[in-house]
Amino acid sequence: MIYEHPLAYLLGLEGTALMRAFVGGHDREFVEARIAEVRRLIDDERLADAGVEVERVDSVEGYRLWSRTYDDGRNAAFDLEEPIVREILDQLRPGVALDAACGTGRYAEYLVKGGHQVIGVDSSPDMLAKARERVPGARFQLGDLGMLPLADNTVDVVVCALALTHVADLGPAMAEFARVLRPGGHLITSDMHRDSVSRGAIPPVIGPNGERGRLSAYQHLGGDYLRAALPVGLQVRRCEEPRLPESAEPERDAEGDDDPLDASNELPPWHEWPWALVGLVPEAARAVGTGTPRTIIWHFELTGV
Missing domain, CATH: 3.40.50.150 (Vaccinia Virus protein VP39)
Known part of the structure; x- marks a missing residue:
């Protein structure tokens, strides 16, 4: 059984981004923004009890289920x-x-x-x-x-x-x-x-x-x-x-009006995790994802x- 918690995933992205900053990948402003964002994530009530248990499925059974929609997208x-x-x-x-x-x-x-x-x-x-x-x-x-x-x-x-x-x-x-x-x-x-x-x-x-x-x-x-x-x-x-390419990584709204950590926004459904979660921490996700194979x-x- 796997325990998937969106807060754990998001903090993992933040931590990886901070490690890259620690070895010279990003500046002080980036580090301070990440630390502030971590505090906001921990205080976000939507994330407090959002963890779910997930079964690990073998490839035969998994692809039997996935075959119905595999070619849809x-x-x-x-x-x-x-x-x-x-x-x-x-x-x-x-x-x-x-x-x-x-x-x-x-x-x-x-x-x-x-x-x-x-x-x-x-x-x-x-x-x-x-x-x-x-x-x-x-x-x-x-x-x-x-x-x-x-x-x-x-x-x-x-x-x-x-x-x-x-x-x-x-x-x-x-x-x-x-x-x-x-x-x-x-x-x-x-x-x-x-x-x-x-x-x-x-x-x-x-x-x-x-x-x-x-x-x-x-x-x-x-x-x-x-x-x-x-x-x-x-x-x-x-x-x-x-x-x-770097342009494919998640970014904040171009006008800067949308706050992905706004408590009024609902969490994405489980089947869209983890990629739908990265929009909650776009700067950290971009720092982690850019250049990653x-x-x-x-x-x-x-x-x-």
Whole structure:
């Protein structure tokens, strides 16, 4: 069980911003404003008893629930990782491609358009049903990243997008990617950056009776990917850690008329946490978020152990 308290999240942002100021990132005026804002947050009655308990949900159940609305909106992470992943894919020759943890078929669709013979694998039957409708030109199978339903040396390209964050141990998945790849084959992974996960970039899921849940998510270091990939013969060809531009971070109202800590404003609903909370402390959130990586993209090539 997770205990999510909006005051804890907001004080965490303020504390991180103050730590960055302590090592020279911001001036005295910024520090004094943050300390004053902390006092106001602690005195805010809306926040005093606003904590909620949230279940941790495994990926199969979580994506079963999320599959109903997954394609309704654009995941902000797509805008950061897609251009880089597509750029890498566009440089590769068409062949047999595996979309591992394919979800609703976002990359399967792109690979088919690129001339690849595509196999999609996912552990969620509900997401696979969506993928089959979206990409009739691909073949989809139920399977797990730790035990892919493919023979050895059968694919030229593996794409795994925004899924490894749900895997506690990267070793088995990397070993499976290497097993199904042909020598000289390519693996492209995108994932939520550990800095994003640590700041709450964990999808919410709501149960049929309104139960609150968060998908299981793990904070993988850059070295964790390497320690899993290098021993199985996967060599690094590229690594990117895209960041949001500074203009994308939350800001106060341009006229300065709106006070986000005005007690008359209601707290945003739980399913919009934590991102809806950052508007309560926009200067601290901007200081923490600017320059922070949001996703991490790896390009590996199988060259032999």
